Amino acid sequence: MxxxxxxxxxxxxxxxxxxxxxxxxxxxxxxxxxxxxxxxxxxxxxxxxxxxxxxxxxxxxxxxxLARRCALIRPPLANVTVLVLVMAGAYPAPSLPTADRLLAICAHEGIEPVIVLTKSDLAKAENEALCALYRDAGYEVYSTCATTGAGTDVLRAALSEKLRAGGIAAFAGASGVGKSTLLCALFPSLALETGALSEKTARGRHTTRHVELFDFSGGFVADTPGFSLLDFEHFDFFSLDDLFDAFPDFAPYRGACRYDDCTHVKEEGCALLDAVREGRVAPSRHETYAELYAILKTKKSTYPKR
Ligand SMILES: Nc1nc2c(ncn2[C@@H]2O[C@H](COP(=O)(O)OP(=O)(O)OP(=O)(O)O)[C@@H](O)[C@H]2O)c(=O)[nH]1
Ligand SMILES: [Mg+2]
Ligand SMILES: [Zn+2]
CATH class of the missing domain: 2.40.50.140 (Nucleic acid-binding proteins)
Structure with a gap:
């Protein structure tokens, strides 16, 4: 042959x-x-x-x-350059620990995070609160409604710009949050399968079961299967040494604590804890940090330091 x-x-x-x-x-x-x-x-x-x-x-x-620039396990996808984290203030209720874990993985892998708050017709006030939280933390945040199309033009233009030189923008988020519906609103030629939430739990039903790339601008957008709350429970994506830098909003407090070996979890004179008390860092961000600190502390450092 x-x-x-x-x-x-x-x-x-x-x-x-x-x-x-x-x-x-x-x-x-x-x-x-x-x-x-x-x-x-x-x-x-x-x-x-x-x-x-x-x-x-x-x-x-x-x-x-061929050479990979990065690989994610959840969603299972290589060479992601932009991660579009899709969340809603309700239906399903957001899990900030899960969102913050995924954002930390992005920071560690050099993936540009973009947050999209969708279903703004159902969760306007909740979305506005999330928008403030993540904008204050320095993230790029968009607001959309797939039903009315509100906000989709702005998001499409931003993605087009980011993908002009190639790359992959992966839509990720909890099952049922509306990733596939949003992709269809952004790109009407895509006829992706979407699914109603379960009436009992108001959670998604894992309608999308595989990852797929679609051409857009100079690169690709990707639909991915929604994750469940358990997917990031077992956190093993980097080592304790890299944890602080995985929270870009903590950067101003690096090296500013009373003790050089401050863990930023409970010490006196911790600049990060002061910032949380004074409202400069969101308590939920610090809570996720402290949870990850506890998990990673028990793990041996087997990762190359970056
Ligand atoms: N009211 C309203 N409903 C929406 C919106 N976006 C999505 N939905 C509904 O939310 C449900 C779930 O949407 P999907 O697009 O299937 O969610 P998904 O994130 O792709 O879910 P998985 O594929 O399971 O990960 C569907 O019933 C959609 O019609 C929105 O902006 N407003
Ligand atoms: Mg889907
Ligand atoms: Zn500290």
Missing amino acids: TEYKEEGIVVRGLGGAFTVRTDAGAYYTCRAKGVLKRNDGKLLVGDRVTLSRSEDGQECVVSEI
Whole structure:
């Protein structure tokens, strides 16, 4: 068999079949070579790859993963450049610890975070409070309503600018928060499946089950399966040494505490705790920090320091 080798990007992965878009713009359904299925080197949507194919394209194998800039486990996606964290003030109620954990992972991985508060028709006051909290913490925040389309033009323009030079903007957030609905409001040509919330728990039902990339501007937007509250419970994404810097809003207080080895959890003379008391840092941000401190303290540092 004559073998053709081409480079491209994995745009979809479902049940062991991967769709690769080659740099020439053709789409092939591929299997992954055995070594790319193991946990440590697993092929992810977003990976740039080499594919080997027969002339007619019937036999396609992803044979190699090219250099990765980063890899997320939740959502499972490689080379994310912008993480669009979708939240709502209600339906489902937001989990700030989960949001803050994902934002910390972004900071650590060098991924630009963008926060979108959606369902503004259902949760106007709650969304405004969240908007103030995260803008004060220095994050870029947008407000949208997928039902009326409010705020979608502004968000689309911002994403277009961010993706102009390539990259992947991944929409992530709790199940049922409205990621797929928002993507359809932003890009009407996408006909993504969406699902109602459970009446009993007002939570989502995991309607989206796979990650998929769609062309936009010079790069891609990605829909991802919503996470549940348990997904970030077991926090193992970086080491204790990197924790403080994963909260960009804490930066002004670095090195300002009375004790050099201050853990910023309970010490006297802690500049960060003073900032929380005086309303310069949101208590919820510090609570997440303290929770992660307790979790990471018990772990051996096996991560390369950045
Ligand atoms: N009122 C209102 N409902 C919305 C809005 N956005 C989404 N919804 C509804 O919220 C429900 C869940 O929306 P989805 O888009 O499926 O949520 P998702 O985040 O993709 O959920 P998963 O795929 O499970 O992760 C659907 O019933 C949507 O119609 C909004 O802005 N306003
Ligand atoms: Mg969805
Ligand atoms: Zn301190």
